[in-house]
Amino acid sequence: MSEKRTDTAGMVVRIGHLYPTLMSVAADRGNLFSIERRCKWRGISTEVEQIFVKQTPDFTKYDLILIHGAADREMEIASKDIQHKASSLLEAAESGSVFLSVCAGYQLLGHYYKPFDGPELKGVGLFDMYTEGGSTRFMTHMALECTFEETGTKVLVGYENHSGRTYLGPKSQPLGKVLAGWGNNGKDGVEGAMYKNAFGTYTHGPVLPKNPWFTDLLIQRALEHRYGKVKLLPLDDSTENAAHDAAQKLAMEFKGTMSAIEATPWKR
Secondary structure, rough: OOOOOOOOOEEEEEEOOOOOOOOOOOOOOOOHHHHHHHHHHHHOEEEEEOOOOOOOOOOOHHHHHHHHOOHHHHHHHHHHHHHHHHHHHOOOOOOOEEEEOOOOHHHHHHOOOOOOOEEEEEEEEOEEEEEEEEEEEEEEEEEEEEEEEEOEEEEEEOOOOOEEEEEEEOOOOOOEEEEEEEOOOOOOOEEEEEEEEEEEEEEEEOOOOOHHHHHHHHHHHHHHHHHHOOOOOOOOOOOHHHHHHHHHHHHOOOOOOOOOOOOOOOOO
């Protein structure tokens, strides 16, 4: 077995940011900034291509693909457009490209999203899952336990704000086990979805700045998509870990509560 490369300086991560203006609520764009900054600190370059409606690139050329949250109106537009991109997105997932999808973006990578009041919106089917809108929102601080070969068991923290209830099929596994919050549907105790190097979550915040271990996991797998096995040099994460610990404390304090009862027009 070949050793992992630690000389990552000079490497490049090619990032496709899908619907950067249409779908980027709840400060989700901060996920891109976190990836760029942590790469820069290690001498790794990032090349970011913004992908808009009516643009259909070859998604296999990207090492990392981002798709974030949106309201129902924007999601309707994206649902129609993403059907033209579906085959290439699926090919990218099968080839090992890394995906981070958040909230509406996460839902669009499933089979469909059926709003509580409105027509069904077709997804890509990358994740074996479907989502149905509920009459109440899940709005609270969230913490979940995640386990990966590279990291062992870690806690992912953030804030969830969605009325959709997501149910996983047998071909998708959850991102993590809910420690605090509601997760995919408030019933089965899990949150998010994974398939190969594709990850979906309801966690806003944005999620990556306060979870540096998860950011580095995405970066490492993105680099490995292009260069083979690598090992990232450690960074001083004292500030990020302090933010993480504060968010985890809030999640545990708010455990079992919602900050909203009635569903609102922002129905993710």
